Amino acid sequence: MGRFFGGSAYLRAMAALHFELRHTDPSSSARAGLISVDHGTIETPIFMPVGTAGSVKAVSQQQLKEDVHAEIILGNTYHLYLRPGLQVLEQAGGLHRFMGWDRPILTDSGGYQVFSLANNRKLTDEGALFQSHIDGSKHLFTPEKVMDIQRVIGADIIMAFDECPPYPSDYAYAKKSMALTHQWLDRCFGRLAETPDKYGYSQNLFPIVQGSVYPDLRKASCEYITSKGAAGNAIGGLSVGEPEAEMYQICAQCCSLLPADRPRYLMGVGTPWNILENIALGIDMFDCVMPTRNGRNAMLFTSNGVINIDNLKWANDFSPIDDSIDCAMSNNYSKAYLRHLLKSKEILGLTIASVHNLAFYLHLVKEARKHIIAGDFMWWKNEEVERLKTRR
């Protein structure tokens, strides 16, 4: 235990999240910065691998560090609350210790599950009544309850409990939903102020902008969220099926309204080209299941474009998966071999595909950062987007 968890991160003095803006691109809204939390410093723009249930599926914590070069990962409040449950997490001393990950963690609040589990939900002003997908048991999530759970999980960055309205949503519904999210936000901040940090490091609440695709609602939401003075702000309710152009428009609007001196987090996005476009609009943080989920299902994102490694044309291609990124798995295993593993449903295939895709995503945001600092970001981005989108 001591060898793994006795590191200085736990001994450092507790401090709230600090964001340092290092460079701003003159020809776009792209920025390069540093986010500091008690478990470490994150270079932005950053991509955060999704580890829903205390695990980035098929990828070990060691691989996340050494191969993927992940700086921060996600956990999910809804899933961790159902399994292993609060008793285990509390006794473990929080999620970091439980899973053996000493770098920063962000937890999503379960707000998205209100949307994705819509069949079994009942929404009221009080909160959301869910039915567990595991055993059918009923649970009430209120903003207070969700803050309490996230205290027990102990992530460095925790998300407000919101409602993510589906696309399309009519104006009346989107407006009502946004108002509910704002009410819940007040209760999240209220509860957080009443409860202490549990494990000797600080937790930072990010509120979430909603408002669907309606500019006046997004404006109102941005203003409301900004008034909270949070350490960072998130944009939710995008990449839920709307056209890409619409996502970019809303994202651009939100970035222009949210404070420049705080990190901006675009939730759930996206493809590699989505990420570059949104960096140009002023986003600093991303998360998405795409590199892992799609990787497990044979879709690879590479420096030369998108590959469906299942396709017959790769059966005899013994070239590396991708030799232009810093990842031993991508460099040393061939396309033909990975195709064979996935076709044969070998477990190693899931790992190689996931590690490669994640390493590629991390490589991409690091390249973006370099070009922001070098001053040629837009030129680079435009070339890169075309190449990344190519189907090979």
Added chain:
RNA sequence: GUGAUUGUAGCUCAGUUGGUUAGAGCAUCAGAUUGUGAUUCUGAGGGUCGUGGGUUCGAGCCCCAUCAUUCACC
């Protein structure tokens, strides 16, 4: 050699009393996937029903022959 058994998609098999264009699972090929209910989902291609004859308005199914298969007994 005798008796029985089984021959239907690449594989394992359904197929009603004889009745539209013969189905399934797996495999193959392709598509989907955006704050993970995802080892998932969707679609496509693929058949001279062992072969040859017969009965019938109509045969995968009934009859005869033949070839192959598996088993049992000499």
